[in-house]
Amino acid sequence: MSTESRRSKRFLVVLGLLIGLLSFLLxxxxxxxxxxxxxxxxxxxxxxxxxxxxxxxxxxxxxxxxxxxxxxxxxxxxxxxxxxxxxxxxxxxxxxxxxxxxxxxxxxxxxxxxxxxxxxxxxxxxxxxxxxxxxxxxxxxxxxxxxxxxxxxxxxxxxxxxxxxxxxxxxxxxxxLPVEPAVREELFEETSLLLHNSLVGTAAVAAAQALLLGVAFLVLGLGNVVFWIVTTFVAAMIPLVGASIIWIPASIYLLVIGRPVPAVVLFVFGAVIISTVDNVLRPMVMRRGTQLSPVITIIGIFGGITLFGFVGLFIGPIILGLMKLIIDIYVREYAEPAPLEQA
Incomplete structure (x- = not known):
């Protein structure tokens, strides 16, 4: 590469970084x-x-x-x-x-x-x-x-x-995209799977659990059903927490105010039906691909809500999932193995 070409390349890189920064600010x-x-x-x-x-x-x-x-x-x-x-x-x-x-x-x-x-x-x-x-x-x-x-x-x-x-x-x-064709196709494919699992899979399971609990609340005569459906939807998207954070306290509340039969019905319905939905529906709607750990999902949800509001509920886990995907591909394809220690 000639001196003029190197100078032109450096100029384009600096100009690109400057325009990129201004574009980001816009x-x-x-x-x-x-x-x-x-x-x-x-x-x-x-x-x-x-x-x-x-x-x-x-x-x-x-x-x-x-x-x-x-x-x-x-x-x-x-x-x-x-x-x-x-x-x-x-x-x-x-x-x-x-x-x-x-x-x-x-x-x-x-x-x-x-x-x-x-x-x-x-x-x-x-x-x-x-x-x-x-x-x-x-x-x-x-x-x-x-x-x-x-x-x-x-x-x-x-x-x-x-x-x-x-x-x-x-x-x-x-x-x-300046990557090898095989890496590029894997990146696109895994990103598509991540979007599907986050937007379609997780949201579908959470919506099903929220609607089921809303129907149960309506039948048992509990008020503010729509509010609890929305709350259950958000809770059901959080790993290891799920809809149980709503129906267990509701069962206790019914028991405390002197309605033991509805309390038992709601508890059994939540433990048997609502909790089973996750195990039955999730494998049907989720696709194989990049799977997020509960820690990444929880941080992504709360961090996304903090940055983007309600829509961050979906955006946060996707962003962290893409970061994990890029790191995994880079380590597998480009990271040099550590040299073996000499005895």
Missing amino acids: VLPFLTWVLVAVILAYALAPINNRLLDRLGSGLSAGLSILIGLFLIVLPIVIILGVAARQARQLFADFEPGNVAQLDDVIADRLGVQADIAAAHDTFSGAVKTGARGLAGNLFSIIGGLPELFIGFTVLFFVLFYLLKDGDQAVGWFRTV
Whole structure:
């Protein structure tokens, strides 16, 4: 390589790093919206591929977005709205007077008497702080409507062009990815399996457990069913915790308030039916590929929620899963073995 070529290469590397940094700063404010668009594009890809055979790429992408809007986005927004309203009602039920009545019932059932006025004050303060936080978030959302509009605009355009030109983008990425062909194909294949297992497999199992528990709550006459369905869905995605963190305390609550039969029914239903769903449904929807350990999944879930909000529930484990995949491939393909020690 000539001196002029080396100088040109160094210039392109420096210029590329600079433009890359500026590009990252430009995308960073809308990174969550872009990641949501990627997830929705992956979820809508089967529908778009079916429509693509009969319609043009642009029309099929637009129609797929409309279908996704009514089948995925709108139901999720409605469910989360109802869950938020029921959460506020649940907080209202824990006003100091209501908590005191509940404590009297518990003390009577358990045969104990204790002075818990300080606990009441602490709990009441926590509830009020939470209510103020919710109100503050509401005002923040209202004040940030222009930003919300821009975010949805970014989401729509990224989703549209991912569905319309996604194959071309993947093809271009294959040509510029500077790795060996075998490694490149493995990277793409394992990434696809990771996306499927995280978005389809885990979410499907959690949704099934949440819906089953919601039906049980409805039959047993427990209130705020939609809120508990959403809560169970989130809990069911956490390894080693699962939906049991919801139905076990609910069974104890029913027992404490003097409803032993519903308590036993809910406990048996949770232990036999809900817990079995994970063992039966997961092998049916999960594909073989990169499997995440519970530690990576838990860190990914909570870290993702911290960075990206609710959608981080899915994004976090995927990001850490991709990191693990890249490390595994690099160590296997390119890391030099340590030299043997001389005796």
